[in-house]
Amino acid sequence: MSNVVLETRGLTKEFNGFTAVDSVDLQVQQGHIHALIGPNGAGKSTFFNLLTRFLPATRGEVLYRGKAIGTLAPNQIACQGLVRSFQISAVFGHMSVLENVRVALQRPLGTSFHFWKPASSLDRLNQRAMQLLEEVDLQGFATRKTVELPYGRKRALELATTLALDPQVMLLDEPTQGMGHEDVERVVELIRKAAVGRTVLMVEHNLQVVSSLCDRITVLARGKVLAEGDYPAVSANPQVREAYMGKEAAHV
Amino acid sequence: MTTSTLYPDTLQASRQRRQLQLGLALLAIALVAPFVAYPIFLMKILCFALFACAFNLLLGYVGLLSFGHAAFLGTGGYITGFLLTRYSGLTPELGILGGTAAATLLGLLFGLLAIRRQGIYFAMITLALAQMTFFIYLQAPFTGGENGMHGVPRGKLLGLIDLKNDLAMYYFVLAICLSGYLLIRRTVNSPFGQVLYAIRENEPRAISLGYNVAAYKLLAFVISAGIAGLAGATKTVVFQFASLTDAHWHMSGEVILMTLLGGVGTLLGPVVGSSLVVWLHHVLGGSVLGSWMGTILGTIFVLCVLLFRDGLVGYVQKFVRRNLR
Ligand SMILES: Nc1ncnc2c1ncn2[C@@H]1O[C@H](COP(=O)(O)OP(=O)(O)O)[C@@H](O)[C@H]1O
Numbered sequence: 001m002s003n004v005v006l007e008t009r010g011l012t013k014e015f016n017g018f019t020a021v022d023s024v025d026l027q028v029q030q031g032h033i034h035a036l037i038g039p040n041g042a043g044k045s046t047f048f049n050l051l052t053r054f055l056p057a058t059r060g061e062v063l064y065r066g067k068a069i070g071t072l073a074p075n076q077i078a079c080q081g082l083v084r085s086f087q088i089s090a091v092f093g094h095m096s097v098l099e100n101v102r103v104a105l106q107r108p109l110g111t112s113f114h115f116w117k118p119a120s121s122l123d124r125l126n127q128r129a130m131q132l133l134e135e136v137d138l139q140g141f142a143t144r145k146t147v148e149l150p151y152g153r154k155r156a157l158e159l160a161t162t163l164a165l166d167p168q169v170m171l172l173d174e175p176t177q178g179m180g181h182e183d184v185e186r187v188v189e190l191i192r193k194a195a196v197g198r199t200v201l202m203v204e205h206n207l208q209v210v211s212s213l214c215d216r217i218t219v220l221a222r223g224k225v226l227a228e229g230d231y232p233a234v235s236a237n238p239q240v241r242e243a244y245m246g247k248e249a250a251h252v
Numbered sequence: 253m254t255t256s257t258l259y260p261d262t263l264q265a266s267r268q269r270r271q272l273q274l275g276l277a278l279l280a281i282a283l284v285a286p287f288v289a290y291p292i293f294l295m296k297i298l299c300f301a302l303f304a305c306a307f308n309l310l311l312g313y314v315g316l317l318s319f320g321h322a323a324f325l326g327t328g329g330y331i332t333g334f335l336l337t338r339y340s341g342l343t344p345e346l347g348i349l350g351g352t353a354a355a356t357l358l359g360l361l362f363g364l365l366a367i368r369r370q371g372i373y374f375a376m377i378t379l380a381l382a383q384m385t386f387f388i389y390l391q392a393p394f395t396g397g398e399n400g401m402h403g404v405p406r407g408k409l410l411g412l413i414d415l416k417n418d419l420a421m422y423y424f425v426l427a428i429c430l431s432g433y434l435l436i437r438r439t440v441n442s443p444f445g446q447v448l449y450a451i452r453e454n455e456p457r458a459i460s461l462g463y464n465v466a467a468y469k470l471l472a473f474v475i476s477a478g479i480a481g482l483a484g485a486t487k488t489v490v491f492q493f494a495s496l497t498d499a500h501w502h503m504s505g506e507v508i509l510m511t512l513l514g515g516v517g518t519l520l521g522p523v524v525g526s527s528l529v530v531w532l533h534h535v536l537g538g539s540v541l542g543s544w545m546g547t548i549l550g551t552i553f554v555l556c557v558l559l560f561r562d563g564l565v566g567y568v569q570k571f572v573r574r575n576l577r
């Protein structure tokens with residue numbers, strides 16, 4: 001099993017006695033697009049917070065590339081190539097679109113504490129930033145203030161910013177949530193492209209997206225793993241149908 | 253605002269030209285001002301302007317409300333006063349440097365204790381630490397307690413220029429305050445400033461991009477404390493006097509007022525706000541309204557918060573942006 005890049009063992013999170021994530025054992029294979037699905041309140045976002053140490057786990061451990069990362073700070077985890085996005089679009093609203101990507105690119109330069117250098121010293125990153133914007137079809141918006149972008153574009157920008165870190169594993173929390181049909185298709189294509197040579201773990205409600213994009217699916221319900229497998233296997237599971245797809249089966 | 257190649261060239265160029273013109277005009281005014289107004293009064297404005305700019309670096313550009321900045325102003329003043337009184341061979345610039353260094357160190361200490369707190373808790377811890385500092389200065393023998401520290405010699409700048417001459421003193425203070433202002437301006441427009449901006453806009457996202465946000469905030473806090481100390485140090489040399497007023501929590505409150513009045517998060521706002529407040533003190537202090545000073549400032553504060561969210565400079569900037577594009 002050497003090609004497991006991310007693994008949890010008995011990962012548990014309790015909030016004042018309420019168990020939001022309940023001893024989850026999960027293995028994510030290198031190179032996979034792995035979906036995490038489950039009804040609202042199942043604990044998916046909390047699980048992401050545990051993986052990236054935005055929340056401390058009550059019990060259990062997270063192994064990334066075979067090593068426990070329970071002692072690292074969230075930013076250190078990001079530096080090691082395990083990068084998350086957020087359920088609510090997370091962009092830097094009053095920076096320009098290009099600056100959003102550039103602020104992710106600048107960290108490896110090692111000048112981020114240099115308060116005496118002009119910001120124009122970052123201009124050499126502009127070309128790379130433009131390339132990343134082109135990848136998500138935002139090159140025409142580079143100089144715009146980010147708050148002015150429509151929602152779907154903001155999510156695309158978020159993806160470009162994440163890609164700027166060249167992560168090994170990307171955690172995407174509902175990347176298509178609240179999007180119109182066209183935006184969903186565009187983002188799905190973006191993820192497909194971005195996932196080449198990387199691993200993706202994504203929370204996704206849209207089962208069409210899941211079926212077309214993901215190699216493996218884990219179903220979470222009330223904090224526990226209910227089922228796991230590829231799409232046909234999971235969607236045939238009667239427990240899953242009852243817990244999750246019952247309402248949404250018509251949607252597929 | 254921060255980067256040169258990101259905006260359409262004409263807009264960027266015209267904005268830069270406008271900024272340069274404004275800067276040169278202000279510099280010209282500052283250079284001739286001591287021939288029109290009392291140099292001492294002007295120097296007081298300059299010192300408080302620098303103090304407010306330092307405070308604004310935190311509130312306006314990191315989003316941290318410190319309620320303890322008087323401690324840094326006071327420390328800069330007392331340590332410089334102590335050094336210059338005690339060591340008669342010391343030139344004023346070295347005394348000021350010493351006071352600034354002490355405030356910077358105190359800033360590091362405060363910062364380490366407070367920086368991981370959010371919002372009101374951050375404000376409360378900085379207030380508590382500043383109160384402790386105040387009581388130390390109240391008790392410590394070298395400060396003169398409630399009587400203050402008197403007779404600090406101005407000395408000779410670099411051992412050459414006698415600062416007893418108010419005009420010489422004025423230009424020295426102008427040079428210091430201008431350097432401090434330019435340092436803040438550069439800090440905001442630096443690679444470091446970009447990360448600060450990102451943190452202020454969305455802290456969890458900045459963390460997820462790999463930034464150790466506490467370390468960035470801490471550095472900003474230390475820079476801010478150091479420059480506030482520089483302001484206090486300079487003020488002591490000007491007035492040849494250091495007192496508890498500068499370390500009192502009233503002063504921490506007043507710098508908030510100055511910054512909000514002028515425009516938080518604008519580079520020039522604190523300069524304008526502090527000039528106004530110092531001028532108000534000057535005008536009202538000697539009049540029958542003197543005892544109403546607190547009430548008047550409080551009223552202005554409330555009006556600012558309710559009506560002029562962007563402060564005077566913020567208001568003007570918006571106006572200019574709307575009409576001069
Ligand atoms: N910080 C918190 N404190 C208390 N309860 C929380 C906290 N965060 C999440 N929860 C609870 O944990 C459960 C799982 O939430 P979440 O992980 O956001 O679910 P999902 O992302 O699957 O919709 C919910 O019942 C939620 O109310």
Ligand SMILES: [Mg+2]
Nearest residue numbers: 044045046087
């Ligand atoms: Mg969620």
